[in-house]
Amino acid sequence: xxxxxEGFRKGVILLFGLNGEVLAVLxxxxxxxxxxxxxxxxxxxPLGSIIAIKKFPLKxxxxxxxxxxxxxxxxxxxxxxxxxxxxxxxLGFLQWLYAPKGMILAxxxxxxxxxxxxxxAAVQSVDPRFxxxxxxxxxxxxxxxxxxxxxxxxxxxxxxxxxxGSVISEVGAVMMVGGNIKGQTxxxxxxxxxxxxxxxxxxxxxxxxxxxxxSFIVNLALTFIQQSKDRxx
Amino acid sequence: xTKKLVVCVLAFLxxxxxxxTHLAAQENGTVILATTTSVQDAGLLDVLIDAxxxxxxxxxxxxxxxxxxxxxxxxxxxxxxxxxxSPADEKQFVDEGxxxxxxxxxxxxxxxxxxxxxxxxxxxxxxxxxVFKKIAAAKALFVSRGDNSGTHKREKxxxxxxxxxxxxxxxxxxxxxxxxxxMVADEKQGYVLADRSTYLSLKKLSDLAIVFEGDNExxxxxxxxxxxxxxxxxxxANGAKALFNYLLSRDSKEIIENFGKEKFNQQLFFxxxxxxx
Amino acid sequence: xxxxxxxxxxFSSRLNLLVENLSINDGRIFTIIGPNGAGKTTLLNIIAxxxxxxxxxxxxxxxxxxxxxxxxxxxxxxxxxxxxxxLFNETVYDNIVLPLRLRGMRxxxxxxxxxxxxxxxxxKMDMAATLSQGEKHRVALARAFVTRPELILLDEPFLSLDxxxxxLLINELRRIIKLSKATAIFVTQDQFEALALCDTMAVMxxxxxxxxxxxxxxFARPGSKEVADFVGIETIVEGQIYKKEDNLCFIKVKDKIxxxxxxxxxxxxxxxxxxxxxxxxxxxxxxxxxHMDTNSARNHFNAVIVDIEPWRLEYKLSLDCGFNLVASVTxxxxxxxxxxxxxxxxxxxxxxxxxxIRRGSCDDAI
Numbered sequence: 043x044x045x046x047x048e049g050f051r052k053g054v055i056l057l058f059g060l061n062g063e064v065l066a067v068l069x070x071x072x073x074x075x076x077x078x079x080x081x082x083x084x085x086x087x088p089l090g091s092i093i094a095i096k097k098f099p100l101k102x103x104x105x106x107x108x109x110x111x112x113x114x115x116x117x118x119x120x121x122x123x124x125x126x127x128x129x130x131x132x133l134g135f136l137q138w139l140y141a142p143k144g145m146i147l148a149x150x151x152x153x154x155x156x157x158x159x160x161x162x163a164a165v166q167s168v169d170p171r172f173x174x175x176x177x178x179x180x181x182x183x184x185x186x187x188x189x190x191x192x193x194x195x196x197x198x199x200x201x202x203x204x205x206x207g208s209v210i211s212e213v214g215a216v217m218m219v220g221g222n223i224k225g226q227t228x229x230x231x232x233x234x235x236x237x238x239x240x241x242x243x244x245x246x247x248x249x250x251x252x253x254x255x256x257s258f259i260v261n262l263a264l265t266f267i268q269q270s271k272d273r274x275x
Numbered sequence: 276x277t278k279k280l281v282v283c284v285l286a287f288l289x290x291x292x293x294x295x296t297h298l299a300a301q302e303n304g305t306v307i308l309a310t311t312t313s314v315q316d317a318g319l320l321d322v323l324i325d326a327x328x329x330x331x332x333x334x335x336x337x338x339x340x341x342x343x344x345x346x347x348x349x350x351x352x353x354x355x356x357x358x359x360x361s362p363a364d365e366k367q368f369v370d371e372g373x374x375x376x377x378x379x380x381x382x383x384x385x386x387x388x389x390x391x392x393x394x395x396x397x398x399x400x401x402x403x404x405x406v407f408k409k410i411a412a413a414k415a416l417f418v419s420r421g422d423n424s425g426t427h428k429r430e431k432x433x434x435x436x437x438x439x440x441x442x443x444x445x446x447x448x449x450x451x452x453x454x455x456x457x458m459v460a461d462e463k464q465g466y467v468l469a470d471r472s473t474y475l476s477l478k479k480l481s482d483l484a485i486v487f488e489g490d491n492e493x494x495x496x497x498x499x500x501x502x503x504x505x506x507x508x509x510x511x512a513n514g515a516k517a518l519f520n521y522l523l524s525r526d527s528k529e530i531i532e533n534f535g536k537e538k539f540n541q542q543l544f545f546x547x548x549x550x551x552x
Numbered sequence: 553x554x555x556x557x558x559x560x561x562x563f564s565s566r567l568n569l570l571v572e573n574l575s576i577n578d579g580r581i582f583t584i585i586g587p588n589g590a591g592k593t594t595l596l597n598i599i600a601x602x603x604x605x606x607x608x609x610x611x612x613x614x615x616x617x618x619x620x621x622x623x624x625x626x627x628x629x630x631x632x633x634x635x636x637x638x639l640f641n642e643t644v645y646d647n648i649v650l651p652l653r654l655r656g657m658r659x660x661x662x663x664x665x666x667x668x669x670x671x672x673x674x675x676k677m678d679m680a681a682t683l684s685q686g687e688k689h690r691v692a693l694a695r696a697f698v699t700r701p702e703l704i705l706l707d708e709p710f711l712s713l714d715x716x717x718x719x720l721l722i723n724e725l726r727r728i729i730k731l732s733k734a735t736a737i738f739v740t741q742d743q744f745e746a747l748a749l750c751d752t753m754a755v756m757x758x759x760x761x762x763x764x765x766x767x768x769x770x771f772a773r774p775g776s777k778e779v780a781d782f783v784g785i786e787t788i789v790e791g792q793i794y795k796k797e798d799n800l801c802f803i804k805v806k807d808k809i810x811x812x813x814x815x816x817x818x819x820x821x822x823x824x825x826x827x828x829x830x831x832x833x834x835x836x837x838x839x840x841x842x843h844m845d846t847n848s849a850r851n852h853f854n855a856v857i858v859d860i861e862p863w864r865l866e867y868k869l870s871l872d873c874g875f876n877l878v879a880s881v882t883x884x885x886x887x888x889x890x891x892x893x894x895x896x897x898x899x900x901x902x903x904x905x906x907x908x909i910r911r912g913s914c915d916d917a918i
Contacts, residue, residue, distance in 0.1 A: 174597075175632070178630070179650060179651045182654075192640075193641060
């Protein structure tokens, strides 16, 4: 019990004392995860919508693949990312290993199937006549998807929230691809692991609590957007 | 709504680019150092690397993994310089042509920790091997790193020297870092081989006591090895050499010898190089 | 002019849609009635380009729409009205203006026109989700008309409305369609809806069009057993209200006069519907017309039996009393009254048994 209280205390001191290292780690965590989520949304939401709407051969198999991707173990993603991005790997020339870009790539790979799968399910749950109604009003395919997504905004934002949650909390892939390098690729999750390994449990708890708080704030913002439509119902 | 979104995104990317320009400017001088978790967990790694980066204006990507993985990275040419602590493996590494300029430059020591009531009655043993013999004989619980790290390799070497194997039911392999391993030993009241600095930083939290120390076997020597640039052209030979020289310099000596003195009231790391700087 | 030729669509063993030859003149309201699963909605879907037929051609405005490259252009001239209003979670105004926005057009007052036309101006800034079912339908209609469509497809749009509201809306809608000079294809299972909103009518059963003519024709002279099965054997004739006393309407049908209770007005053209079981047959009475004073049935006619045939558990009598009238009688009655073709009898029915539907004329646009 003392641990946790001590952790709280330390967390507040570190955060509000504007401890340079902690702030750097925090900024990097948010930057990488928010950017990765954003890219994953740009890919996943339209992709999931189109797959839901169009008919094409092997549709069921593709959906099964996406659903499998939703449960992809992040550490496995990290492993493959390292293999591809290492000097000897096919993408070694990018020099993204042990750098934020590599971490963003790994997180995009983790978040995209989740966001795609949830968007897919959200669009599929809409009455197909409703989509036809949108077309009947004279919309192009692109316009139809945009209007449809606005209508199911609640579910789409749930997908975004799920995607963000999956990467902000992730430690395996960013540890492997980033290397937990101080000042360069150390994020809240990997820093927590490090402090634990060093035996600094109070700092580890503090970092964990900071992570939770930051995650909560981001999700609060997203939730407000999501639920704002409800006020008018 | 779309406009608000676009503005937010642009602002965010702008903010983020701050990170990248700082790093990109120095992209050219990047050195990949593969080292062990013990150096990182002690906190020594960060201090030395910070100092070097400020001085040399190079970026060091210090990747702390197990000794085993560090050597493997060297074998693949994925690292430019290694800082490890497993002499037998290091020698083999150099012999096989993967490394050049191996220099053993510092050491710290291991201690054997155990429960205060010392069920295997190891206190008073003459050497580390004897301690292990007694633990095996008493079938007392032993907690191992189990991860092919330098510490784990040393532990295996001591078992070999003692000529015994621990009882299968009294041996736990944690597969994680030193601090966690010690905490598991603490929880289960078993014996464990740990480096002194980890022990000191966990002293307040753990119930275990030092049951043996000071044996030659327990001296933990660290070496630097340059990854052979002839074998791996992608290696940043110049950057590695610069870091190599720095770590062997007087500045480095000072930092290493003074490390931890304030916090623990004792010296943790000892300089081994004769003064030829 | 819309011309459909050899349109075929088969999926699963259940339904085969086959329209060999169908023409609809511009500016007309063409109604298709038929039972559930007959293929009516499928036909509309094909015209709206939501479904692809196996083969066939549909010529609209000179082009075969099934072979169009620029489908968007065609779709933007067509409005499809579904059985559900499918409104968006926004204000009524935003819902109605959406089709304009999609086309990159600005609202130059046409939205307000629609609001007035469908009498929902007072709901302009309300959220669609807060409206009643009837109000939602009006908004959906306003939204469908805001782009001045040239072709309107209606798929059982009155399905979820209650009877009273339905009647009001149908009449308004007919007027608005005529005003817009659009061609309309209206699909329904409800015969009375069909009567109120049609210029020509077709009956579709099992994917095929069985009869295509004027409405009175279909009901009076069903072309086949399937059509008859669907439309039933009710009497449906055309007439005009020439006098009204309180609630009682006097209607001229051919050269006979019927009395009916209705709120319609003098001068209205109507369809008169009488259920066969409401018609009473009695032995001929030369004084038939005089029964008005001794009998609550206000309608008595001398009639000649033109046809007798078994119908479900009874018998259907086709009568000629100056206009076509259908009665149903039990087998016992046929025996006891010795009914046979050519026989003269008296047919009576109450004024309250006469169901009127106001009939629009082809150029109805007041």
